[in-house]
Amino acid sequence: MYLLHIANKNYSSWSLRPWLLMKELGIPFEEQMHPFGNHDYSSFSPNGKVPCLHDSDIVVWDSFAIVEYLAETHKDVWPSDVMARAWARSAVAEMHSGFNTLRESCGMNIGLRVELNELSDKLLANTSRLSAIWKEGIETFGGPFLAGHKFTAVDAFFAPIVFRHQTYQFPLGETEIKYCNFLLTLENMQLWQKQALEESWRDQSHEDEVLAFGSITKDYRCES
Numbered sequence: 405m406y407l408l409h410i411a412n413k414n415y416s417s418w419s420l421r422p423w424l425l426m427k428e429l430g431i432p433f434e435e436q437m438h439p440f441g442n443h444d445y446s447s448f449s450p451n452g453k454v455p456c457l458h459d460s461d462i463v464v465w466d467s468f469a470i471v472e473y474l475a476e477t478h479k480d481v482w483p484s485d486v487m488a489r490a491w492a493r494s495a496v497a498e499m500h501s502g503f504n505t506l507r508e509s510c511g512m513n514i515g516l517r518v519e520l521n522e523l524s525d526k527l528l529a530n531t532s533r534l535s536a537i538w539k540e541g542i543e544t545f546g547g548p549f550l551a552g553h554k555f556t557a558v559d560a561f562f563a564p565i566v567f568r569h570q571t572y573q574f575p576l577g578e579t580e581i582k583y584c585n586f587l588l589t590l591e592n593m594q595l596w597q598k599q600a601l602e603e604s605w606r607d608q609s610h611e612d613e614v615l616a617f618g619s620i621t622k623d624y625r626c627e628s
């Protein structure tokens with residue numbers, strides 16, 4: 405049985421990716437939660453970060469590597485169509501190595517609703533590129549998922565952005581907002597969100613990150 409090490413569901417965008425992918429594809433796994441601030445991740449993860457997947461004595465760290473490891477034995481990780489697969493891999497790679505302003509100024513904090521202090525040019529450049537990728541995927545491959553009619557790794561990689569959009573409401577087009585609303589209806593997105601809201605841990609650095617870029621208008625989390 406796979407063992408997936410993750411951190412707080414409220415904050416850990418990287419943890420969400422493999423968790424959601426495995427849930428959506430029906431790949432059985434156990435999860436182990438390590439709240440930020442209380443644990444030394446290097447005891448189970450070579451780079452001291454989550455997510456980290458253990459499969460017997462094989463250890464795979466980094467969300468992209470985990471997805472590729474799973475793809476070796478699970479054919480539905482990537483789209484079956486060669487063109488959709490090439491597009492999905494490119495979009496995942498771009499997400500994994502880019503969108504720095506969006507990540508920094510709109511950190512994942514699922515329980516909050518936040519009014520951003522400003523929509524900087526750099527943030528708008530990120531959101532407009534995001535819109536272009538999503539629109540292209542949905543229009544080219546027919547939706548409702550980014551690379552066609554099935555949930556694949558590319559949806560898992562952008563799922564944290566869906567939660568970020570729910571929190572910060574940065575500008576997106578009609579097609580992209582429809583995609584966000586659709587992804588939020590998935591049972592496993594709802595399960596992750598429910599568990600995130602039930603967490604009582606707070607990590608000050610993640611809380612401070614939000615306050616550096618905006619003001620909190622609502623907090624749906626249970627009491628800390």
Ligand SMILES: N[C@@H](CCC(=O)N[C@@H](CS)C(=O)NCC(=O)O)C(=O)O
Nearest residue numbers: 416417418452453454455466467468
């Ligand atoms: N590129 C890595 C990033 C992993 C990462 O930054 N994880 C964060 C949590 S979301 C972490 O473990 N932070 C703890 C630390 O840096 O000490 C991936 O895709 O898995």
